[in-house]
Amino acid sequence: MASLTHRPRRLRRHPASRDMMRETFLSPAHLIYPMFVVEDEARRIPVASMPGVDQVSIDEAVKDAKRAYELGLGGVILFGIPDHKDPAGHDAYDPNGVVQRAIRAIKAEVPELYLIADLCLCEFTDHGHCGIVHPVDTVDNDATLKLLGRIAVTYAQAGIDMVAPSGMMDGMVEAIRHALDSAEHESIPIMAYSVKYASAFYGPFRDAADNAPSFGDRRAYQMDPANRQEALRELELDLEQGADVVMVKPGLPYLDIIRDVRERTHLPVAAYNVSGEYAMIKAAVHNGWLEEERTVLEMLTSFRRAGANMILTYHALDAAQWLRAAGNG
Ligand code: PBG
Numbered sequence: 001m002a003s004l005t006h007r008p009r010r011l012r013r014h015p016a017s018r019d020m021m022r023e024t025f026l027s028p029a030h031l032i033y034p035m036f037v038v039e040d041e042a043r044r045i046p047v048a049s050m051p052g053v054d055q056v057s058i059d060e061a062v063k064d065a066k067r068a069y070e071l072g073l074g075g076v077i078l079f080g081i082p083d084h085k086d087p088a089g090h091d092a093y094d095p096n097g098v099v100q101r102a103i104r105a106i107k108a109e110v111p112e113l114y115l116i117a118d119l120c121l122c123e124f125t126d127h128g129h130c131g132i133v134h135p136v137d138t139v140d141n142d143a144t145l146k147l148l149g150r151i152a153v154t155y156a157q158a159g160i161d162m163v164a165p166s167g168m169m170d171g172m173v174e175a176i177r178h179a180l181d182s183a184e185h186e187s188i189p190i191m192a193y194s195v196k197y198a199s200a201f202y203g204p205f206r207d208a209a210d211n212a213p214s215f216g217d218r219r220a221y222q223m224d225p226a227n228r229q230e231a232l233r234e235l236e237l238d239l240e241q242g243a244d245v246v247m248v249k250p251g252l253p254y255l256d257i258i259r260d261v262r263e264r265t266h267l268p269v270a271a272y273n274v275s276g277e278y279a280m281i282k283a284a285v286h287n288g289w290l291e292e293e294r295t296v297l298e299m300l301t302s303f304r305r306a307g308a309n310m311i312l313t314y315h316a317l318d319a320a321q322w323l324r325a326a327g328n329g
C-alpha cells in the first residue's frame with residue numbers, strides 16, 4: 001500500500017457521500033423550452049434536422065405549453081413563423097400576428113406558465129435579416145430599433161411575461177425598455193441576447209424558423225466567435241441599458257464566456273443550448289454512439305456549473321421527465 005496523504009476517492013465511495021459533495025444542481029425549473037409557432041390549426045411539421053422538434057400551430061402550441069407547465073419547466077420561449085413575410089416584417093407587430101395570437105391562446109389555457117417571446121425580425125422579413133435592410137450596413141440599426149419597440153408593445157398587450165431581443169442591434173435594450181415603459185408596461189422584463197455569436201451552430205434553427213438570410217450573412221451584427229473582450233463590452237452596454245437577464249449564445253462552445261459573464265454581473269445569466277448542439281447529440285444517439293439521457297443531463301449540468309441560472313434548450317421536455325423520474329423535479 002502506498003502511503004498517500006490525499007485520496008479524493010474516499011469521498012466518492014458511498015452514494016450518499018457523493019450526493020452530499022455535489023456542487024451543482026439541475027432541475028426542470030432551470031429550463032426554458034423553445035417553440036416554433038405557425039399559422040392554421042392541427043399542424044405539427046417535424047423539423048428534419050432537429051428530430052423531436054416540430055413547428056406547431058397555435059392549438060398544438062397550447063398542448064405543448066401545458067406539458068411544459070406540468071413538467072415544472074421554468075418557462076417556454078416562442079418563435080413565430082408567419083405565412084406572410086415582407087421587407088419590413090410587418091406581421092411582427094400586427095396585434096393579430098401569429099406570436100400575439102399564440103400568447104393570448106396560451107395565457108388563456110395555461111395562465112401560470114411563464115411565457116417569453118423571442119423578439120427579432122428575421123422570421124418575419126422576406127430577406128431573412130434581423131431588421132430593415134441597409135445598402136451598406138446589411139441592416140439599418142436605428143430604423144430597426146423603432147420596429148423592435150413596436151413589436152415589444154404588441155407582445156406586452158397580448159400578455160407576455162418577458163421579451164427576449166435576439167437581433168444584436170446596438171441600443172436594442174434601451175429602445176425596447178423605453179417603448180415598454182411609455183406604454184405602461186414597465187413591469188415586463190427584458191432578457192437580452194447580449195452576447196450572440198455569428199455561429200454555424202444555428203444551422204438547424206434556420207430550417208425550423210425559416211429565417212436563413214437570402215443574401216450575405218449576419219456577421220455585420222452578430223459577433224466573431226474568436227472574441228472575448230467584445231463579449232464583455234456587449235455585456236457592459238446591455239447592463240447600462242437596463243437588461244434584466246443577460247444571455248450567452250451558443251452555449252457549449254462558449255462555456256468560457258458564460259463563466260466570464262457570470263463573474264462580471266449580479267444579474268441572472270441565461271445560456272442558449274442552440275439547435276446545432278441539439279442536432280449533434282440527436283445524430284450521435286440515433287447512430288447508437290451516445291447514450292441520450294446521460295449525455296444531455298451532463299451537458300445541461302455543465303451550463304449550470306459554468307454559471308448559467310437558466311438554460312434555453314430543445315431537450316427541456318425530455319430532460320424534465322428524466323429529472324423528475326430521478327426525484328429531482
Ligand atoms: C434569430 C435567432 C436565431 C436563434 C435564436 N434567435 C438564429 C439566428 O440568429 O440566425 C438561433 C437558435 C438556435 O440555433 O437554436 N434572431
